[in-house]
Amino acid sequence: MTGSGGATEADPAAGPAAEPVLVRVDLDRCIGSGMCALSAPGSLALGPEGQALAVAGYADGGAELTDGLAEAVEFCPVEALTLHSARGGHRIAPPD
Numbered sequence: 001m002t003g004s005g006g007a008t009e010a011d012p013a014a015g016p017a018a019e020p021v022l023v024r025v026d027l028d029r030c031i032g033s034g035m036c037a038l039s040a041p042g043s044l045a046l047g048p049e050g051q052a053l054a055v056a057g058y059a060d061g062g063a064e065l066t067d068g069l070a071e072a073v074e075f076c077p078v079e080a081l082t083l084h085s086a087r088g089g090h091r092i093a094p095p096d
C-alpha cells in the first residue's frame with residue numbers, strides 16, 4: 001500500500017479554468033485596435049461600429065476561459081475588457 005493519500009488538487013496557478021466567463025467591453029474605452037479579436041477570435045470580435053463585441057453572453061452560457069482570452073484582457077491597451085463569472089457575475093480579471 002503506497003498510502004500517499006493525496007487527492008489531486010487543482011493547480012491554483014491555473015485559475016478558475018473550468019468556469020465559463022463573460023467578457024465585458026467598456027465601449028467608452030475601446031479604441032477598436034482589434035488586438036483582442038486576434039487573441040481570442042472565439043470570444044471577441046470587432047462589431048460594425050469598429051469596437052470589440054463579446055461573442056457569448058449569459059444566454060449562451062458564457063465563454064471558455066482560454067489562454068487567448070486571458071491574454072486579450074491582460075493586453076488590451078486601454079483596459080477596456082473585464083472577465084466575469086457566467087454563473088455568479090463576480091469579476092475574475094483583471095483584479096480591482
Ligand code: SF4
Nearest residue numbers: 030031033034036076
Ligand atoms: S484590445 Fe481593447 S481597445 Fe482593442 S478592440 Fe479589444 S477591447 Fe477594444
